[in-house]
Amino acid sequence: MAAGRSAKRSGWVRAGLRVTVAGAVGLGLLATPAGAGAAPELPPVSPEDLVSSVIAARHEPFAGTVELDNALGLPPLPQLPQAADGTSTARVWSGGEHQGRLSLPTAQGERTIVTDGTTLWSWDSADRTVTRRPIGERQEARAATDPTAAATQAIEMLRSTSAVTVDGTAEVAGRPAYELVLAPAPTERTLLREVRIAVDAEKRMPLRFSVLATGSAEPALQVGFTDLTFGAQDPSLFTFTPPPGATVTAAEPKSTSPAPGAPATSGGPTVVGDGWDTVVIAKAPAEGRESPDLSSLGTPVSGSWGSGRLITTAVATAIVTDDGRIAAGAVPEQVLTEALST
Amino acid sequence: MTTQADPLPLRRTSAPLGRLLGAELRWVLRRPRTLVMLGLFALIPVLIAVGVVVADRRSGGGLIGAVAGNGLVLPIAAMSLALTLLLPLAVAMAAADAIAGEAAHGTMRGLLLAPVGRLRLVGMKAFGVLVVAALATTVIALVGVLAGLVVVGGADGRLVTLSGTTLGLGEAVGRVALVVVWTVGQLAAVGAIALAISALTEHPLVVLASVLGGLIVFGVLSAIPALEWLQPYLLTSGWAAGADALRDPLPLDGMAESSLRALCYVAVGGGLTLIRMLRRDA
Numbered sequence: 001m002a003a004g005r006s007a008k009r010s011g012w013v014r015a016g017l018r019v020t021v022a023g024a025v026g027l028g029l030l031a032t033p034a035g036a037g038a039a040p041e042l043p044p045v046s047p048e049d050l051v052s053s054v055i056a057a058r059h060e061p062f063a064g065t066v067e068l069d070n071a072l073g074l075p076p077l078p079q080l081p082q083a084a085d086g087t088s089t090a091r092v093w094s095g096g097e098h099q100g101r102l103s104l105p106t107a108q109g110e111r112t113i114v115t116d117g118t119t120l121w122s123w124d125s126a127d128r129t130v131t132r133r134p135i136g137e138r139q140e141a142r143a144a145t146d147p148t149a150a151a152t153q154a155i156e157m158l159r160s161t162s163a164v165t166v167d168g169t170a171e172v173a174g175r176p177a178y179e180l181v182l183a184p185a186p187t188e189r190t191l192l193r194e195v196r197i198a199v200d201a202e203k204r205m206p207l208r209f210s211v212l213a214t215g216s217a218e219p220a221l222q223v224g225f226t227d228l229t230f231g232a233q234d235p236s237l238f239t240f241t242p243p244p245g246a247t248v249t250a251a252e253p254k255s256t257s258p259a260p261g262a263p264a265t266s267g268g269p270t271v272v273g274d275g276w277d278t279v280v281i282a283k284a285p286a287e288g289r290e291s292p293d294l295s296s297l298g299t300p301v302s303g304s305w306g307s308g309r310l311i312t313t314a315v316a317t318a319i320v321t322d323d324g325r326i327a328a329g330a331v332p333e334q335v336l337t338e339a340l341s342t
Numbered sequence: 343m344t345t346q347a348d349p350l351p352l353r354r355t356s357a358p359l360g361r362l363l364g365a366e367l368r369w370v371l372r373r374p375r376t377l378v379m380l381g382l383f384a385l386i387p388v389l390i391a392v393g394v395v396v397a398d399r400r401s402g403g404g405l406i407g408a409v410a411g412n413g414l415v416l417p418i419a420a421m422s423l424a425l426t427l428l429l430p431l432a433v434a435m436a437a438a439d440a441i442a443g444e445a446a447h448g449t450m451r452g453l454l455l456a457p458v459g460r461l462r463l464v465g466m467k468a469f470g471v472l473v474v475a476a477l478a479t480t481v482i483a484l485v486g487v488l489a490g491l492v493v494v495g496g497a498d499g500r501l502v503t504l505s506g507t508t509l510g511l512g513e514a515v516g517r518v519a520l521v522v523v524w525t526v527g528q529l530a531a532v533g534a535i536a537l538a539i540s541a542l543t544e545h546p547l548v549v550l551a552s553v554l555g556g557l558i559v560f561g562v563l564s565a566i567p568a569l570e571w572l573q574p575y576l577l578t579s580g581w582a583a584g585a586d587a588l589r590d591p592l593p594l595d596g597m598a599e600s601s602l603r604a605l606c607y608v609a610v611g612g613g614l615t616l617i618r619m620l621r622r623d624a
Binding site for chain 2: 009012013015016017018019020021022023024026027028030031091103105107108109110112121123125126128130237240241242243244245246
């Protein structure tokens with residue numbers, strides 16, 4: 001009797017051990033990120049065909065989750081905490097051509113942007129405000145042109161400064177995709193190593209966009225789907241009714257021409273160079289509540305062009321001069337100072 | 343007729359499970375501290391509601407800020423708030439009383455010698471802890487819904503989600519129920535670990551200190567950027583998912599992941615408790 005009981009008891013001890021180990025292993029499994037699958041086998045495609053099929057592709061309804069991985073190394077801006085390094089996710093729904101919904105969740109709030117094709121609603125849960133903005137007629141010129149010609153033209157333009165290739169395949173959000181790679185030509189003086197765009201093999205929709213800087217294996221910036229399902233979406237997702245208690249403001253439709261009352265402050269930015277080592281020189285924005293305070297950032301630099309502050313990130317460099325100019329580009333510091341001297 | 347002659351009651355070596363659970367339930371619920379604790383938990387949503395109404399302005403973001411003029415957010419906000427420390431405290435208290443408390447009083451010996459299998463004993467104690475967790479959470483949710491509708495009001499008895507959509511009362515109560523179930527699941531994980539500690543010690547205070555200390559350490563660890571790889575192992579790192587119930591369409595992946603993690607903690611804690619209780623001498 002006693003022997004039987006102790007045998008039974010040691011059996012239960014073993015069961016208890018097994019359960020404990022299973023729990024610990026399960027915890028480990030949960031913590032392991034889903035590894036990237038093997039690169040899928042896909043029929044080869046030329047860059048021209050790939051780009052033209054992307055341009056020609058129909059916009060199909062889908063629902064998905066987009067993740068943004070930011071490793072740009074931007075200096076922390078107190079006014080813009082979301083620009084700091086880190087990962088943020090967004091949920092996206094598309095109802096086809098003109099309907100869409102975008103949810104940007106934060107820990108305890110959410111911003112939602114909904115469009116039904118004629119009106120754009122944006123909602124902010126923090127202060128419960130809704131902004132309504134009518135959308136003008138979409139310009140159909142882009143779709144009207146021949147996609148093959150447009151793709152060839154675009155690639156020809158890129159070829160003058162870059163190597164455009166379809167470099168293998170990848171699996172993005174569980175879907176096989178082609179990797180379109182743009183790499184700067186050796187003569188280009190840039191901080192960037194390459195730009196990779198993963199294009200869905202079946203639906204020809206861009207799934208992931210990565211920017212890789214020289215000297216780093218990990219992308220400096222990557223935005224892509226982590227989860228994507230094609231299929232018809234609930235039409236109610238693309239309508240928005242301001243909830244009770246919300247403040248609704250109507251905004252003017254966005255116009256491309258500057259408002260007539262606004263003074264022409266800078267006369268437009270100056271562009272120096274072309275291709276990957278383009279440098280844009282602009283007037284610094286006037287001190288206002290909108291513009292982040294740049295005066296405390298960067299390290300002081302000076303040269304024949306004057307003096308200012310140098311701000312470096314993984315993929316771009318900017319110099320804010322003391323006389324109020326800003327020069328920026330995906331280039332090393334030397335290219336900026338040369339551009340400022342011209 | 344022959345079977346009736348069989349002296350079945352004499353051959354039974356352990357008490358029926360229903361009676362055991364009933365006895366444990368009575369024992370847990372008759373403790374004055376449990377009742378006082380439940381009463382205090384009922385005050386949490388009331389206090390938040392009064393605070394929000396008195397302040398009478400939308401003070402920035404956060405879940406508490408979202409309660410203003412949107413009463414049905416209150417139960418979910420109150421549960422999220424209480425889950426950080428108060429609810430685990432209640433669960434740890436129940437778990438500390440369940441085994442370490444009995445050992446400290448010397449009543450454990452009687453239980454170990456009683457005709458109750460060790461497995462049943464562990465099950466009975468776990469049940470008691472789970473009941474406390476469920477009761478405490480439900481009290482917060484129920485009082486939260488009532489206080490939200492009566493004291494805060496607003497939004498015409500509907501729930502304005504964080505995504506800007508409006509849900510009817512039925513669906514809003516469904517969301518609250520979902521958060522209750524999810525919260526009890528997380529508390530079950532805390533309770534399982536607390537029971538394991540409770541089985542290892544004879545001092546109830548050690549259980550309380552370890553559980554609360556552990557939660558604080560988890561909080562500190564998750565605040566260190568260099569230890570980001572540790573996050574998926576920490577129970578507390580999924581606790582923000584309760585607010586997902588306020589989003590529309592409802593994203594379930596956060597709650598599902600944290601529930602799976604909680605299940606792993608339950609397995610580890612439950613297994614350790616079982617091993618310790620089986621090996622324990624009467």
